[in-house]
Amino acid sequence: MIVSFLLSACAAEGLALGDATGVGGFPGAAEIAFTGRVTEANTGKWLNEYLVIVFLNGEEIGRKTSHLGKFKYSGEGVHDGLFDVRIPNTYELTAADKFVYANRQPLIMYTPDEQTPDSRNIYKWFGDLAPGDIIRIEVPAKQIEYAIAVMPVPNSELSEAIANGFIKTKIDQNGNVTAPLENAVPVKVNEAKSNSSQKANALTDSSGIVWGRPLTHFSGSRWQVWQLYVAGQVPGMTWEQFNDGVVRHNQHLMQTGYVFQYNQVYVLPVVASD
DSSP states (O other), X not given: OEEEEEOOOOOOOOOOSXXXXXXXXXXXXXXXXXXXXXXXXXXXXXOOXXXXXXXXXXXXXXXXXXXXXXXXXXXXXXXXXXXEEEXXXXXXXXXXXXXXXXXXXXXXXXXXXXXXXXXXXXXXXXXXXXXXXXXXXXXXXXXXXXXXXXXXXXXXXXXXXHHSOSSOOEEOTTOEEEEXXXXXXXXXXXXXXXXXXXXXXXXXXXXSOEEEEEEESOOBOXXXXXXXXXXXXXXXXXXXXXXXXXXXXXXXXXXGTXXXXXXXEEEEXXXXXX
16 A cells, blocks of 8 residues: 655654753764744644654655754744754765755755864754645755655644654655555545645735745844745745735734734745645
8 A cells, every 4th residue: 555645845753953951962973954843824833743754865764743842053942843853964965065945046054053064963944834845955966855844734633654654655746745555555645634734824926926834933124034934945936026925915014114023923935836
């Protein structure tokens, strides 16, 4: 059997980089951390018990369930919804290597503050990601692709084959996550929930870009949001489109002089669409 479901374009559990005590660091010699926070797109609520899986060239290499915790280098403190998937740095990558999104826009990886720039411990904090999001990252020099996928429903609604981690899952270019099993027919799991979960109350502008990704606990300008959360992450979007669209989709920005406020919830373009 192949148990599967569809994610929108966007192993045993890896060791946590941070927990509620805030102790987490990089004890290993060569590790990559993909981290962020699972956040409900409509309300900005941080969600626990959502599985996040990391794939290398389509094969699962790490997973983590969102939980209460603290990622040492995010600056966010302790919060719900944390995922911190750590994988072996098999290709000995450093922050100086070229990482790009699927649309060829650059992605910046970071080295822990206490380590040297040539450290093979590197990380990326993605901020808020919604259920059903998937991010694809390529390393051209090594001919590899990482995919970070947030499951569209909580663990309690996943099939046992996908949730238990005993069978390594796979992901295809259409966002189908499958758990290959023998002697059964393919099954689609929670496909309808996948679509509605990621795009509930999302809006599509005239260029076809979908707005529905939440941004919470951020203070700063539109340009800062563009650089941190949109540029290179939303295929086809320009700064001019974002600068205009972010106000149309977040009209409460006009009440604060177009400055994002820490205690407000905002909507950004989704990382990628179906």
